[in-house]
Amino acid sequence: MLDAVTLSKKHRSPAAKKDEVQTKYWKPWRLTWNVLSLVTVAAAYFENVTVHSQELVNNGAYKGFLAAYFGYLLIVYGIGSVTKGKIRLYSGHFAQLNALLGVVLIGQDLLTEKFAMIKLPFFVSFAQILDQIKTDQKLLIASTWSSLGLWLVSFIVGTLIGVVLGLYMGRYRQFNYWSFPFLKVIGIIPAAAWMPLTMVIFPTSYLAEIFLIAFAVWFPVAFMTIGGVQSISSDYFESARTLGFSEFQIMRKVVIPGALPNIFIGIFTAMGLSFTMLVISEMIGAKVGLGWYINWAKGVGNYTQVYAAIVIMAILFSVIFSFLNKLQEYALRWRKSSKV
Amino acid sequence: MVQLTIQNVNRILHDNNGERINVLEDINLSVGSGEFISIIGPSGCGKTTLLRLISGLDQPETGKVTVDDQLVTRPDASRGYVFQHGSLFPWETIRDNISAGLKAVHGRHYDRNLVAHYIELMGLKGFEKAYPHQVSGGMAQRAALARSIIMNPELLLLDEPMGALDAFTRADVQDVIHRVWKQTQTTMVLVTHDIDEAIYLGTRIVVMTPRPGRIKEVVTNPLTFPRDRTSDQFLEFRRAIQDKLNFGKKPISETI
Numbered sequence: 249m250l251d252a253v254t255l256s257k258k259h260r261s262p263a264a265k266k267d268e269v270q271t272k273y274w275k276p277w278r279l280t281w282n283v284l285s286l287v288t289v290a291a292a293y294f295e296n297v298t299v300h301s302q303e304l305v306n307n308g309a310y311k312g313f314l315a316a317y318f319g320y321l322l323i324v325y326g327i328g329s330v331t332k333g334k335i336r337l338y339s340g341h342f343a344q345l346n347a348l349l350g351v352v353l354i355g356q357d358l359l360t361e362k363f364a365m366i367k368l369p370f371f372v373s374f375a376q377i378l379d380q381i382k383t384d385q386k387l388l389i390a391s392t393w394s395s396l397g398l399w400l401v402s403f404i405v406g407t408l409i410g411v412v413l414g415l416y417m418g419r420y421r422q423f424n425y426w427s428f429p430f431l432k433v434i435g436i437i438p439a440a441a442w443m444p445l446t447m448v449i450f451p452t453s454y455l456a457e458i459f460l461i462a463f464a465v466w467f468p469v470a471f472m473t474i475g476g477v478q479s480i481s482s483d484y485f486e487s488a489r490t491l492g493f494s495e496f497q498i499m500r501k502v503v504i505p506g507a508l509p510n511i512f513i514g515i516f517t518a519m520g521l522s523f524t525m526l527v528i529s530e531m532i533g534a535k536v537g538l539g540w541y542i543n544w545a546k547g548v549g550n551y552t553q554v555y556a557a558i559v560i561m562a563i564l565f566s567v568i569f570s571f572l573n574k575l576q577e578y579a580l581r582w583r584k585s586s587k588v
Numbered sequence: 589m590v591q592l593t594i595q596n597v598n599r600i601l602h603d604n605n606g607e608r609i610n611v612l613e614d615i616n617l618s619v620g621s622g623e624f625i626s627i628i629g630p631s632g633c634g635k636t637t638l639l640r641l642i643s644g645l646d647q648p649e650t651g652k653v654t655v656d657d658q659l660v661t662r663p664d665a666s667r668g669y670v671f672q673h674g675s676l677f678p679w680e681t682i683r684d685n686i687s688a689g690l691k692a693v694h695g696r697h698y699d700r701n702l703v704a705h706y707i708e709l710m711g712l713k714g715f716e717k718a719y720p721h722q723v724s725g726g727m728a729q730r731a732a733l734a735r736s737i738i739m740n741p742e743l744l745l746l747d748e749p750m751g752a753l754d755a756f757t758r759a760d761v762q763d764v765i766h767r768v769w770k771q772t773q774t775t776m777v778l779v780t781h782d783i784d785e786a787i788y789l790g791t792r793i794v795v796m797t798p799r800p801g802r803i804k805e806v807v808t809n810p811l812t813f814p815r816d817r818t819s820d821q822f823l824e825f826r827r828a829i830q831d832k833l834n835f836g837k838k839p840i841s842e843t844i
């Protein structure tokens with residue numbers, strides 16, 4: 249009935265989705281790079297097997313890792329070279345990085361365990377780290393779960409407090425007037441400064457740790473949320489009122505979604521701080537967790553264990569980061585994508 | 589039945605330097621049930637300001653606005669408002685935007701068929717799940733229209749709902765508004781820059797002058813429905829209105 253041209257113009261199609269993938273994986277697929285990355289990873293394996301080692305290392309885990317890595321590349325490139333879909337774009341995009349990683353693996357192996365140019369105990373090869381992880385796997389898994397649990401509880405508590413405070417302070421001037429000075433003064437104090445006090449005040453060290461991490465989180469979240477609420481165009485409030493929204497509905501349907509982009513900025517700022525506080529508070533107070541594990545390893549002088557914990561943290565925190573990223577992508581799917 | 593009365597209304601605002609501006613001066617207007625009032629006047633003469641007073645978003649400094657003898661003190665779902673810069677919620681889909689008011693008033697058990705009906709009527713079928721930034725300006729404006737009309741208000745205030753549209757889409761949306769007005773008997777007040785549009789839709793035409801914003805004249809539209817934009821009577825009436833707006837006599841730069 250109405251304009252057929254505009255009807256079909258801007259609606260998101262599967263093609264638009266493909267464009268998004270194309271801008272994300274923009275490096276073109278090249279056979280040379282794909283082959284080269286397979287070669288460097290294979291070379292890393294042969295280098296490890298053939299070059300004589302100066303240090304006593306069990307390379308089993310490392311070789312297993314290299315074999316798995318090689319197999320993964322082979323499968324991805326295999327599919328990428330015969331199909332046209334997302335996997336091809338993905339494998340083409342990361343081929344150069346994979347090739348570099350192969351070279352880096354060879355380099356670190358030669359520098360440490362093979363020629364001992366940088367030495368134990370402070371510098372260890374990746375092979376040793378992997379072996380350590382394998383040896384300590386039970387303890388490390390338990391520590392990882394414990395750290396993840398502590399982080400999750402504290403982060404959720406801190407975020408909720410920050411969001412609720414931020415929403416009310418952003419929305420209600422009177423409330424903002426009375427509470428903002430407190431927010432400013434209390435929020436600016438680094439959470440770590442409270443550490444000695446919390447250890448005494450809280451009945452258990454677990455509660456003290458939750459407090460410290462949540463404390464690192466609430467301030468950036470609250471601060472960004474306030475700004476987010478205040479930046480919502482008055483048009484949306486006014487149309488809500490003319491449509492008969494109650495105050496509660498305005499909060500739920502206008503204030504929260506409107507502030508959400510800023511809330512996520514706050515959450516990502518808080519995320520880094522929360523990781524820092526997690527490790528620090530576990531080092532000081534806890535008897536479990538990755539922070540505790542590092543501290544314990546330092547005590548016995550086993551730096552390979554320190555590296556092992558660092559590798560696990562790198563993985564754990566990246567997973568959390570990607571999860572939050574996905575959550576943001578979903579929650580803000582209504583936004584115009586800002587990708588170029 | 590609805591009776592809107594505007595009595596001796598003045599709206600005084602202050603500019604950035606604190607200078608007093610009489611945005612509206614001594615506005616008197618009485619609108620009866622089922623009327624379609626077109627308010628026309630140059631940019632900045634206070635049309636939006638007047639509409640906001642009727643809706644209850646703002647209060648006049650002096651004078652009063654009443655609907656059925658009730659003083660208007662705040663916005664209400666019974667007075668629909670379609671904003672000049674169609675303010676759909678960008679975080680809700682077209683369907684959720686259209687049903688937003690229904691959900692707010694009737695809760696979870698709102699009339700889903702009604703929503704489907706308006707999606708169809710506004711030519712938004714197939715775009716229910718799209719977000720506002722994914723549809724054209726014309727579609728967004730029709731969705732904003734649907735969102736207000738679906739509430740079945742006794743009074744519908746339209747602030748240049750077609751201002752941002754091209755000529756073809758504009759004519760389509762005008763016809764939709766006209767059809768809804770005939771079917772629902774809703775009293776409508778339309779603000780527009782466009783003389784053709786004012787005449788095509790309005791039963792009475794309110795001509796405003798700027799600085800201070802005053803009602804210069806209220807003209808009853810002699811044309812019967814259906815109206816033909818190219819008929820002699822239409823063009824003759826158009827000329828009469830144009831004369832009242834002083835177009836052609838004053839350069840445009842002075843009126844803005």
Ligand SMILES: Nc1ncnc2c1ncn2[C@@H]1O[C@H](COP(=O)(O)OP(=O)(O)OP(=O)(O)O)[C@@H](O)[C@H]1O
Pocket residue numbers: 601602603609611630631632633634635636637638672781
């Ligand atoms: N909040 C405000 N504070 C100060 N002055 C204002 C404010 N809102 C509007 N004005 C002034 O009031 C006058 C009328 O504004 P209004 O928006 O009602 O005009 P309008 O007739 O709707 O114009 P347009 O056709 O361009 O939308 C303008 O001169 C404007 O500068």
Ligand SMILES: [Mg+2]
Pocket residue numbers: 635636637672747
């Ligand atoms: Mg206006």
